[in-house]
Structure formats: C-alpha cells, structure tokens
Amino acid sequence: MLNNIGFFTPHSTQALELPTTNLVLRLDGKQEDSITYAASPDIDKWADISSYGREVKALYSYAAPTRVTDGVSFSGSSQAFTNSVVGTERDNITAATWVCVYERAAFGGNQIIYEVSYPNVSTVLSVFKLNSGGGIRCVLRNSTGNSQSVQSTTENLNQKYLVVAIWDRPNLKLYIDGALIGEITTADMVPTTLDLESIGSSGNGSWFNGILYSLLQYNEAVDDTKRLEIEAYLTDRFGL
Secondary structure (H helix, E strand, O other): OEOOOOOEOOOOOOOOOOOOOOEEEEEEOOOHHHEEEEEOOEEEEEEOOOOOOOEEEEOOHHHOOEEEOOEEEEEOOOOOEEEOOOOHHHOOOOEEEEEEEEEEOOOOOOEEEEEEEOOOOOOEEEEEEEOOOOOEEEEEEOOOOOEEEEEOOOOOOOOOEEEEEEEEOOEEEEEEOOEEEEEEEOOOOOOOOOOOEEEOOOOOOOOOEEEEEEEEEEOOOOOHHHHHHHHHHHHHHHOO
8 A cells, every 4th residue: 555655554454575686685683693792782893684694893993883683883983884895795886776765863964874885996876865954865986086966954853764875877866764855867876896894883984873773785677566565574573
C-alpha cells in the first residue's frame, strides 16, 4: 500500500525481504552477529552481510563506536570505522545506489556518514555528508577534485531518516523518506577505482554525531519499483 507521498506502507502480516541483486555492501545495525566487540559496548568490527562479506574496523581502539539498540552510535569525536580493502566489486562504477538509515544527535560542523576515496589522490566521494546547520547531501567528486552535489537543507535532531541516492550517469537523484528532494545532471564524476572507505568521519575529521542503523550500496541505479521495495523493507525493519 502507498501512502500520500508514494512511500510503501507495509501491512504487518507481510514478510518483507531486502532486494539483494547487485547488492555489494550491507551494514545492518539489527544484525547482532555482524558486530564484533572490543569490550561491550565498544565495537571493534562491523561486518558487511552482503554476499561479499567484508568488514569495517574501528579507526581508533581508544575511541570505538558503541552499540545501541538497532544501531551503532558515533559521539562526534574520534569515533569512526575504516576499510582499506574496498573490493573490485565497487570499482569502475557507471551507476550506483547508496542507502542509509540514520539519526543525528547534534548540529555543528560538516559531518560525514559515509565516504570513499581514490588511491593516491587527495579527493573523495562523499556519499552522505551532513551540513553544519542541518540537511544531508550526496557529493560526487572526480579524481581532479571537481564536485557536484544534491542536498536537503532541513533536518530534525534525534529523528530517523531513510536516504536514497541514485546515480545513473550523468543523473543524480536524492530521496528522503520516499520523497524526491532533488535531481541534477553531473559532469563526468566517474570514479574508476575506490580505495579507503570511512564511516563516521572524513578519514580523521568531520566526525558524525548520531546513530547509523543501515548502510547499503547497489551497483546499479535502481528503478522506482526496486527503490520502493528497499524503502519498504528498511521502514519495517527499523520502525520508521
């Protein structure tokens, strides 16, 4: 059933499943066995439960992200995950869909939820970046440093949001809670190879202050039917 903004509202009796075709990254805060603790509630590793089975590791052992109900909490200072082996399944991207469920605890300073970088180049693809005064953006940046973005400018603290960014070269769309927020036509923003990825910071700064519940990447620009299926699953799973 669709609600008045076109967002799928599941019936309680439906067994919803997450579409997994072309899914190359899946971090799920409700999946307890995907979490490895340094000493509870401090998290050492968070495992990707897609078929690729990679994991991200706490950037600093003395400042690990912490476990909270259904998600992972970042304090806004020194807490992040990193992975230096992104994997060839995410190279040579010509289309992609990134999805996250998050809530923000405080404004102040730009904050990175998810970012990947190019090897030996000081530029990054800031997939999900929070504006200092509120709102989220998806930033595409090429290896020469040129960037373009699409964004929202409003955001409430301590409220869950479901964000979907769809890049179908050269078009980039941003959806929040099922509603299309913006769409742009980009220049050539194709990353040929992705290297280091960071969750919760920009490598060593722009610290995220909030909770991340889910992070997904598909190596395709999903159509509306698949997007609605993804949104319906995450809405049901995380009580949005």
